[in-house]
Amino acid sequence: MLTEGEHVGLATLTRAILKKLSGFFDVDTNIQAIFDDVCKSSVDLAANSVLVEQSGDYGDVFLIESGWVVRSRNMASGARQIVNVALPGDFVALNALLFSQSDFELSCKTDVTAYRFASNELGDAIGRYPALSAALFWANAHEESMLAERIVSLGRRSARARTAHVLCEFISRLEIVGVEDIERLIIPISQDDFADILGISIVHMNKTLRALERDGVISFRNALLMVMNRDRLEAEAGFEAGYLHFTRRMDSRSWRSISAVA
Amino acid sequence: MLTEGEHVGLATLTRAILKKLSGFFDVDTNIQAIFDDVCKSSVDLAANSVLVEQSGDYGDVFLIESGWVVRSRNMASGARQIVNVALPGDFVALNALLFSQSDFELSCKTDVTAYRFASNELGDAIGRYPALSAALFWANAHEESMLAERIVSLGRRSARARTAHVLCEFISRLEIVGVEDIERLIIPISQDDFADILGISIVHMNKTLRALERDGVISFRNALLMVMNRDRLEAEAGFEAGYLHFTRRMDSRSWRSISAVA
DNA sequence: CGCAAATTTGAACCAGCTCAACCGTAGTGG
DNA sequence: CCACTACGGTTGAGCTGGTTCAAATTTGCG
Numbered sequence: 001m002l003t004e005g006e007h008v009g010l011a012t013l014t015r016a017i018l019k020k021l022s023g024f025f026d027v028d029t030n031i032q033a034i035f036d037d038v039c040k041s042s043v044d045l046a047a048n049s050v051l052v053e054q055s056g057d058y059g060d061v062f063l064i065e066s067g068w069v070v071r072s073r074n075m076a077s078g079a080r081q082i083v084n085v086a087l088p089g090d091f092v093a094l095n096a097l098l099f100s101q102s103d104f105e106l107s108c109k110t111d112v113t114a115y116r117f118a119s120n121e122l123g124d125a126i127g128r129y130p131a132l133s134a135a136l137f138w139a140n141a142h143e144e145s146m147l148a149e150r151i152v153s154l155g156r157r158s159a160r161a162r163t164a165h166v167l168c169e170f171i172s173r174l175e176i177v178g179v180e181d182i183e184r185l186i187i188p189i190s191q192d193d194f195a196d197i198l199g200i201s202i203v204h205m206n207k208t209l210r211a212l213e214r215d216g217v218i219s220f221r222n223a224l225l226m227v228m229n230r231d232r233l234e235a236e237a238g239f240e241a242g243y244l245h246f247t248r249r250m251d252s253r254s255w256r257s258i259s260a261v262a
Numbered sequence: 263m264l265t266e267g268e269h270v271g272l273a274t275l276t277r278a279i280l281k282k283l284s285g286f287f288d289v290d291t292n293i294q295a296i297f298d299d300v301c302k303s304s305v306d307l308a309a310n311s312v313l314v315e316q317s318g319d320y321g322d323v324f325l326i327e328s329g330w331v332v333r334s335r336n337m338a339s340g341a342r343q344i345v346n347v348a349l350p351g352d353f354v355a356l357n358a359l360l361f362s363q364s365d366f367e368l369s370c371k372t373d374v375t376a377y378r379f380a381s382n383e384l385g386d387a388i389g390r391y392p393a394l395s396a397a398l399f400w401a402n403a404h405e406e407s408m409l410a411e412r413i414v415s416l417g418r419r420s421a422r423a424r425t426a427h428v429l430c431e432f433i434s435r436l437e438i439v440g441v442e443d444i445e446r447l448i449i450p451i452s453q454d455d456f457a458d459i460l461g462i463s464i465v466h467m468n469k470t471l472r473a474l475e476r477d478g479v480i481s482f483r484n485a486l487l488m489v490m491n492r493d494r495l496e497a498e499a500g501f502e503a504g505y506l507h508f509t510r511r512m513d514s515r516s517w518r519s520i521s522a523v524a
Numbered sequence: 525c526g527c528a529a530a531t532t533t534g535a536a537c538c539a540g541c542t543c544a545a546c547c548g549t550a551g552t553g554g
Numbered sequence: 555c556c557a558c559t560a561c562g563g564t565t566g567a568g569c570t571g572g573t574t575c576a577a578a579t580t581t582g583c584g
Contacts (some may be wrong), residue, residue: 073414076500081417083410098403103505104410133395140402141360147409148345148366152335154416155343155461159540190562199417204540206564221563238338243365421572452530465574468532483531484581 008032015039016065016177020089021135023176024247034129039063039115051093051106053056058096060116067112068188071104072196082197084146085170085189089177091139097122110188123221138245154199157238160206162198164237167218167225169244176246185225270294277301278327278439281289282351285438285508286404296390296391301325301377313355313368320358326350329374330450333366334458344459346408347451351439353401356371360385372450400507408506416461419500421470424460426499429480429487431506438508447487 006029010137013019013027015035022025041102042065045051052058054074062069069086083104092106096119117125126132146169167187173183189197195205213219217233219226227233275281275289277297283289290451304327307313314320318338324331331348345366348354354368358381379387388394407430415424429449437444451459457467475481479495481488489495 045336071410073418075414077416077418080416081414083413095403095406098400099507101504103407103502138360140406141357142358144402144406144409145365147406147413148333150339150413151345151409151416155458156335156337156339156341192562196417196481202563203539203542203565207540210564221329241367242363454530463573464530465532466573469572472532 010178013178016088017063017135019177021138023244024138025134025191031131034131036249038117038125038129038132041116041207043111043114043116045108045114047108047110047112049108051108052102052104054102054105056095056102057100058102058119060118061094061096061115061122062092062114064090064092065113065115067114068109069106069112070109070193070197071106073104080196081199082193083199084143084150087173087177090143091136094136096141109193115129142245145245149243159198159204160211161199161237162200163194163205163208163212164217164233164238166194166197167227168234168237168239168241170225171227172241172246176244183227185227186223187220187225188223272440275440278350279325279397281439283400285506286400287396293393296393300387300391300394303378305376305378307370307374307376309370309372309374311370313370314366315493316364316367318364319362320355320364320381322358322380323358323384324376324378326352326354327375327377329376330371331368331374332371332455333368334461335366342458343461344414346405347459349432349435349439352405353398355397356402371455378467399421404507407507411452411505421460421462421466422473423499424462425456425467425470425474426479427501428456428493429461429482429489429501430496430499430501432487432494434503434506434508436508438506445489447489448485449482449487450485 008027008029010019010022013022015032017039018027018032018035025031043062045067051069052063054072063135064086066088069090069092070082071084071086071092072080072082074080076187092114093102095102126136149165149169153165157165170187171182171185174185179185191205191209192202194209195202198205200208209218209220216228217226217236233239270289270291272281272284275284275294277294279301280289280294280297283293287293295299305324307329313324313331316334326348328350331352331354333346333348333354334342334344336342354376355364357364388398407462411427411431418428432449433444433447435442436447441447453467453471454464456471460467462470471480471482478490479498480490495501
């Protein structure tokens with residue numbers, strides 16, 4: 001299916017999706033060429049714009065190149081729960097391939113640049129490039145893992161451990177897409193948003209962040225996260241990075257066989 | 263890709279997976295034939311047996327025909343969180359297609375009969391039958407929706423509403439795979455398990471169930487769920503069945519195009 | 525029948541909630 | 555340039571949904 005492409009290092013990869021995939025697959029020049037071909041229609045979205053309305057119809061599928069997007073449920077009570085956060089390299093609204101209506105709102109936390117695909121167009125592309133379906137299949141599994149881990153957090157971790165855990169997750173996910181300066185990380189998420197990710201009140205969110213700061217674990221002010229003690233942060237979170245599946249297990253042979261599969 | 267098969271009604275479908283798929287896709291005799299061909303290796307698993315150990319290696323992929331399987335995380339503290347519950351018609355350990363190690367334990371709540379696939383074998387089958395990958399793709403999306411909804415529950419619903427919500431979910435999911443007598447439903451899940459699904463203590467689980475009984479909403483004793491007032495149950499849960507995606511939107515044409523896709 | 529597991533109930537406690545007030549910073553319009 | 559507003563963050567005080575502990579009861583099962 002694939003001819004042998006030249007292997008490349010993370011540093012030379014341009015697109016976020018390729019950096020992310022390279023955490024698991026062996027990304028070579030062939031794969032790069034596929035995404036070059038496919039990612040043609042790029043869009044810019046303004047901060048606070050809504051990609052998909054809750055109870056609205058799905059439109060296109062997006063692949064984020066830069067910026068943060070959240071998927072959330074607004075409840076009748078006025079409460080809100082953020083279900084997941086999409087970072088560069090993540091697909092968004094993949095459900096549009098199958099479903100017509102969304103149960104969640106998709107909105108931009110920052111200015112966002114993304115590649116856009118009409119869902120039938122994405123279908124065609126997968127037909128042309130079977131390796132794409134491997135990428136999609138993995139992206140699905142990756143997202144599923146994160147949801148499962150969030151369920152564990154919400155069900156059985158304290159507010160403080162949840163906070164530590166989600167920070168660990170963001171750090172690891174940003175690392176993989178090549179954000180440098182991990183010690184001073186921009187997290188464009190308000191305390192309000194954090195509370196709605198973690199299922200706690202905004203007041204308690206604030207107190208938890210202040211406590212973590214007081215204890216010398218992290219500092220988070222004005223969207224700037226500084227990690228003072230990463231070991232301690234991970235220990236308090238009970239963080240095991242394995243669920244992010246950024247340990248490369250797929251060589252080109254397996255990639256090819258998965259491509260044939262999915 | 264597919265020749266025109268004869269359409270069939272839910273009642274005549276034998277396999278749980280076909281009943282489940284028929285909730286969304288237009289299942290015809292061709293699709294039936296595919297599963298007849300693929301589901302050859304069937305296994306029986308005893309109640310309480312462990313399919314996959316937490317931190318253990320994945321083995322085969324399973325498709326449940328009868329019985330209940332849960333996926334759970336056992337934490338260092340001794341706490342446990344059940345992430346999802348697999349019912350007849352659900353795939354289990356699909357991650358084995360990509361990942362070698364599991365972050366969760368998979369265990370049988372009842373005696374289980376399931377079809378077993380070596381992961382490479384499943385790959386071959388998908389190569390032969392593109393419609394299979396549509397089924398897998400949808401199964402993934404379906405599971406993802408349930409996880410997202412559980413996150414909403416754990417994050418923003420009270421213990422009582424969570425309880426009502428999972429019960430609504432179980433009822434709907436069992437309905438679709440053809441369980442009759444919805445008023446007197448066997449739910450082979452202990453209060454202990456329920457507590458670990460909902461992220462609450464076993465004591466509070468018990469009190470919540472007793473309160474729902476006292477209020478004439480449901481009765482749940484000895485694994486027998488009786489719904490006294492389904493409207494009220496759904497209202498208290500804030501249950502919107504849409505996320506289960508059991509509203510058929512796929513005719514054979516779309517099925518075929520998705521098959522080409524995924 | 526007898527053991528082990530699951531359920532039930534009460535009582536005391538606490539993590540996280542709500543309410544309420546206040547602060548800081550960034551517009552924005554006069 | 556200042557007054558005004560809006561929005562996010564901060565902090566204290568009191569409250570409550572759900573926890574933990576402990577003990578009794580029921581049920582499943584060999």
